């Protein structure tokens with residue numbers, strides 16, 4: 001078990017009674033169509049079912065008892081009678097129905113849909129039922145995705161390094177493309193299709209214009225061909241200055257006619273290679289990337305130019321709102337809102353503004369981004385980060401579903417029914433163009449994500465984008481069963497551990513609303529003391545603002561007033577120290593060291609408690625994992641054990657470094673009941689993280 005098979009392992013069902021039942025209920029597959037997506041579906045069913053049932057299940061033209069029947073109403077007229085046109089239409093482009101029915105006197109399981117893609121997703125859903133050992137006796141399932149664009153964003157460079165990638169190099173083997181189609185591409189596409197991911201932006205948002213040249217487009221087209229049967233569209237990152245860099249124009253001004261024509265022609269060329277090309281993802285005027293503001297134009301001007309180029313082909317533009325500038329004295333928290341909110345209503349219909357879940361940058365905990373709820377006329381696409389840039393890379397075990405759900409569940413109070421989930425899935429403002437993206441944690445490591453539990457975060461993104469009402473527990477539960485085993489004791493323990501893992505990490509890294517106090521640039525390990533970055537808002541000291549009085553960033557009206565960007569109800573809750581949830585306290589307040597939190601303890605004592613409890617909980621995770629030894633393969637058991645041991649050491653490093661440093665301001669002792677830090681502050685300050693991929 002090297003982890004390569006992810007959650008699609010298809011090992012023979014280990015429960016004999018259930019295995020016997022399944023064998024009776026499933027005898028063959030029938031699929032009266034040779035559409036590429038249906039071929040992908042029945043091939044997966046053949047592989048999957050043959051593995052799960054431990055006997056060959058093959059494709060047949062006749063229907064017998066136990067046939068898994070795939071088809072559209074146009075293939076099999078009885079489907080229309082059974083389901084009806086309206087019900088089928090309601091499934092849209094990608095929804096599916098799975099039903100146990102009688103057909104020609106035989107008991108069959110029907111997987112049908114309005115369109116081919118739906119059948120592909122239905123097939124994977126059916127396999128999931130077996131892998132998680134559910135009953136398939138009287139199935140009546142209807143499932144429709146809540147979000148239209150469900151994407152991975154790969155921050156992969158053309159030289160095969162991956163920005164913020166911790167699982168090896170890029171899986172795109174550009175040198176051997178387009179001629180060589182690595183089996184990995186197919187397995188990648190299968191894995192994505194199994195969780196409903198239908199798009200991939202395959203290159204870094206810090207983009208390289210070369211990608212848009214003929215030679216590279218041929219390579220991209222080969223990938224698109226490999227992904228197409230799995231209903232995955234390719235998107236490319238567009239470097240805004242490409243007209244200058246590869247087009248030899250003098251300007252990239254989005255209102256310049258020549259520039260507009262250049263993008264239009266370039267886009268037509270892309271569509272010649274990739275007829276179902278999805279569109280562009282753009283990072284502009286952020287962290288040194290070129291953009292429309294270089295020409296005194298707005299983000300809307302830039303986005304609309306590209307939107308006009310892709311519109312005739314049905315393409316879309318995802319324009320990122322992750323912008324901030326060192327030139328403005330504004331709190332970095334506020335800058336995206338300030339730039340984008342005034343542009344609401346100015347974007348073309350095929351533009352989504354892609355917003356990170358929080359206002360700063362993928363921290364272990366952030367309040368929801370204030371743009372959610374603030375741009376009713378613009379579809380806002382959610383951007384999460386799967387790769388754990390600020391959460392211990394591929395070394396720490398952190399299950400991200402609770403982080404994602406916390407944001408989705410937050411109420412923006414923009415209207416009635418305006419949780420972040422409802423804003424993003426279009427319910428609140430009636431948008432049909434909707435999206436959710438995860439910055440990929442996938443690399444060339446044999447198990448794809450480096451940490452075996454990193455796979456769960458990839459899995460979560462797909463499942464949540466399909467159905468944002470799933471709970472973190474449900475997602476963990478089905479992932480564990482498929483990835484490891486259905487043995488109840490293992491499932492229960494590991495689920496508990498996963499659900500706790502994110503809060504544990506917050507406790508040993510950034511409790512009480514601390515944020516961005518990681519090592520400079522690589523973002524690994526603690527460096528709350530760091531103050532030498534070339535821009536103020538890259539420095540931990542900018543974010544925690546510790547002094548002899550207290551600690552935290554005052555974002556109330558007395559401070560940066562970032563809170564004014566939220567609706568009054570949110571603002572009121574956060575602006576008052578007494579009502580501000582403890583988890584967000586230092587996000588919004590500069591809190592005196594002897595301030596008493598709800599428990600009656602002082603801030604300093606509480607901070608000590610949190611850091612110490614974080615470390616203790618990692619030890620608890622280690623202990624629980626130790627008990628799992630006999631349930632799974634030795635290989636993955638040992639990998640995780642080793643990683644947890646590093647996590648424990650590093651949790652101690654975080655705790656000691658942060659408390660010793662903050663203690664220089666609080667001038668209060670670490671409570672005597674706790675183990676003493678085994679090194680001095682200057683030891684921790686002197687630690688150079690040996691090697692961290694930048």
Ligand code: BDP
Pocket residue numbers: 163164205206283287322361362389
């Ligand atoms: C930050 C990363 C940086 C990315 C940037 C982005 O540190 O590498 O380029 O976000 O999202 O998290 O554009």
